Amino acid sequence: MELHLGVGGNPTDTLWVSIKGRAGTRVTIVGVCYRPLNQDDRADEALYRQIGAGSRSQALVLMGDFSHPHIYWRDDIAGYKQSRRFLECVDDNFLLQVIENSKRKGAMLDLVLTNKEGLVGNVKLKGSLGCNDHEMVEFKILRAVRRAHSKLTALDFRRADFGLFRDLLGSVPWDKALEGRGAQESWLVFKDHLLQAQE
Structure with a gap:
């Protein structure tokens, strides 16, 4: 299913695909997003509603350029209002950001988010394609989610x-x-x- 938002004249391009495995295996929702840097709040909220709907699926992988250069992922903080709102959306939907070092002009813009730990593996940055400044990211969506062996207790x-x-x-x-x-x-x-x- 392809969705194009046209709110406030600044469209957010998103593509959502449902991947079905063999009988009895889960459906994985894969989303790709491009968010313009100057996107208005109404278009952002429409995007966040889509992300919320996608995060309710059993398995979600969401990737793209979200144009939030002022988010510091290690500290889980953001410098500007729109970036803080995006970070709230990520936190509210229990999404994990799996890319650690993809940066353009000192900021991490190209993201891969998932709602299941261990769903995405073998993440590799492949450089840019031609004169494009976006990073190519290669990763595998694992059929069976690897169980994380941790001694930390996490509350649901x-x-x-x-x-x-x-x-x-x-x-x-x-x-x-x-x-x-x-x-x-x-x-x-x-x-x-x-x-x-x-x-």
């Missing part, structure tokens, strides 16, 4: 009861709990309550 926030979470944190008498404490000590108190509510 897709099943979280955020209403209860908000109520638990809202019931803490914060004025009393943080009274007379400095910034570092206040942070530790807040973090302790947050982790208790999370559990």
Whole structure:
């Protein structure tokens, strides 16, 4: 299915493909996106709705040039409002960014995002094609998602009861709990309550 958004005169070109494997295997949704640098907020929100719909699939791989040079992926922070909103979309949809070192003019613009750890493997940067400044990225979509062997416990926030979470944190008498404490000590108190509510 091909979708072209024409919101506000700045189209976002996206192409969405459904790949079916053998009988009994999952369907993988693959999306390709080009977002112009000067795209307006309405077109961005339409794109984010598409990304949200795609992320609800069992397996998603989304790639392209999203034109957000002010995102610092290692620190999960962004310098500008539109870039912060894109990062929120990525976080809200539990997407992982798998390219580590593709940069143009010092910024990472060409991205590969997925909603399953281990779905994308053997990522290789192949340089640019002709005089184009985009990186060619080669990778494999793995049929069976590799299980990541990690000793870290990760919580499944897709099943979280955020209403209860908000109520638990809202019931803490914060004025009393943080009274007379400095910034570092206040942070530790807040973090302790947050982790208790999370559990």
